[in-house]
Amino acid sequence: MRKVGIVGIGHVGATVAHLIVSQGLADELVLIDKKPEKVASEALDFSDASSLLDKHIDVHVGDYPDLADADVVISALGHIHLIKPDGDRFGELKANLPMAKQVGADLKAVGFNGVLLAISNPVDVITGIYQQATGLPSAQVIGTGTYLDTARLKRVFGEALGVDPRSVNGYVLGEHGASQFAAWSTVNVMGQNARTWAAEKSLDLDKLENDARVGGFTVHSGKGYTNFAIAHAAVSLLQIILSDARKEAIVSHYNEDFDGYISSPAIIGRGGVVANFDLPLTPEEQDKLAASAKAIQTKTTDYS
Ligand SMILES: NC(=O)c1ccc[n+]([C@@H]2O[C@H](COP(=O)([O-])OP(=O)(O)OC[C@H]3O[C@@H](n4cnc5c(N)ncnc54)[C@H](O)[C@@H]3O)[C@@H](O)[C@H]2O)c1
Secondary structure (H helix, E strand, O other): OOEEEEEOOOHHHHHHHHHHHHHOOOOEEEEEOOOHHHHHHHHHHHHHOHHHOOOOOEEEEOOHHHHOOOOEEEEOOOOHHHOOOOOOHHHHHHHHHHHHHHHHHHHHHOOOOOEEEEOOOOHHHHHHHHHHHHOOOHHHEEEOOOHHHHHHHHHHHHHHHOOOHHHEEOOEEEOOOOOOEEOHHHOEEOOEEHHHHHHHHOOOHHHHHHHHHOHHHHHHHHHOOOOHHHHHHHHHHHHHHHOOOOEEEEEEEEEOOOOEEEEEEEEEEOOEEEEEOOOOOOHHHHHHHHHHHHHHHHHHHHHO
């Protein structure tokens, strides 16, 4: 029995729910939103599809007591209209912070002890708030972080080389935001490092890195939100967690060195972060990671 909850059924939460339902990734899916009519309609729309699906899935509107025995709760609550088209994800901080505190307290009150996966922005800060409010071990509270930015880098680098993005390995590290950076020492295709490819093919790595960094806002500028890629990122992580895959993935998770949440790769399984390892970064990349952690702290103060 795989039980998943989603809190916040807007553009992102509804798309995550759709992927879970269409791929049969849970046996029970609990939907929670502060807009009762909207969430009831979404649940009914999914129920109408139930005779057409390959697998049985119980999708229903719920409340926090329904999440007491959930395996995974996904936070997709937010206020996307507060992010300006070329702005900063911290624009949502003031609105989302008290919501995350309350939802975390509600989950704690019902004894939720699964994995909490945060999508809500600014995701590194909100994930930390969830950890504090739920009191869960930090390993059980993770954020999508730069999983999506890494996918964007794979897209732009794959396009530049004319290969499928799945042939690109490597990471965007740091904040899910402006201070993130492509850790080029980790990026390779067919075992050859990105810098060697760049020299051979005359690629502008700074431009590719920036294209990945602003990718979310490029999508946002046309439709006012992003949903498909982030939903695939969240569902990819959900599958890793539910199947206890112990797969490496880049997520926002607690970093002792910086005493905060920031993205670096970890081994993910049923308990969330089940193992950690130090990436062999260059000294310059280590400095960029520290600077990104500092930027998250500074902006948290500035926007609070
Ligand atoms: N991490 C990423 O890579 C990434 C990518 C895309 C979007 N996001 C973030 O995901 C969040 C959702 O985006 P969206 O486009 O779906 O926003 P949206 O505004 O369309 O939907 C947010 C939903 O959350 C609900 N909500 C708000 N507060 C709530 C609460 N306390 N309890 C229950 N429901 C609540 C709202 O009613 C709404 O239905 C935003 O914070 C957005 O910035 C993150």
